[in-house]
Amino acid sequence: MNKQLVLKAILQKIREEEAELKRNLEDTRRAAQEAPGAMESHSDTTRAQMQVRAGELVTLIQDKELAIRELVRLQVQASGQTHNLPLADRPRGEYGDAPAGETIQPGSLVSVEREGKTAWHLVLNGSGGTVAEVDGQNVLVITPKAPLGRALLGKKAEDVAPLLIGGKEIKLKILSAT
Numbered sequence: 001m002n003k004q005l006v007l008k009a010i011l012q013k014i015r016e017e018e019a020e021l022k023r024n025l026e027d028t029r030r031a032a033q034e035a036p037g038a039m040e041s042h043s044d045t046t047r048a049q050m051q052v053r054a055g056e057l058v059t060l061i062q063d064k065e066l067a068i069r070e071l072v073r074l075q076v077q078a079s080g081q082t083h084n085l086p087l088a089d090r091p092r093g094e095y096g097d098a099p100a101g102e103t104i105q106p107g108s109l110v111s112v113e114r115e116g117k118t119a120w121h122l123v124l125n126g127s128g129g130t131v132a133e134v135d136g137q138n139v140l141v142i143t144p145k146a147p148l149g150r151a152l153l154g155k156k157a158e159d160v161a162p163l164l165i166g167g168k169e170i171k172l173k174i175l176s177a178t
Helices: 003-034 045-079 147-152
Strands: 109-114 117-123 131-134 137-142 160-165 168-177
Touching: 003 045, 003 117, 003 131, 003 137, 117 147, 137 147, 147 160, 147 168
Parallel strands: 117 137
Antiparallel strands: 109 117, 109 168, 131 137, 160 168
């Protein structure tokens, strides 16, 4: 699967999700302002609930923004135009960390086989659960903190990653990692 196409599709999907969250945040803030206050009603729960929901939406938007920054950086790296990146984001070689692609890490596109079925995952630090279709295949964003992400981190193609789901261990065969 073409990683550039995956990055582009996931980036578009996350930007759409971010735009929807921002619309929801504006609606929620408007509802909180319009909700009756303690002096106008026997309770102030609607306003308080809307303020809590607004805080949750802000957190979700920040998660999307993190993923967008990471995807843009990955696109630049994949294009070979790393001189446009800040020094901290440039790939490292002989004297730094191992270059991307050797082991699964954030930014890796991974295909795994489970019970005879192949699944594609993009490991990102944010926006876990986002799905985009690329070349007729669904690609699921997973985070390093998710159980699947933890199981895959540090592994290489051809490794088997054990994953505990509902008390049952499942073996995932890593087919590729880029």
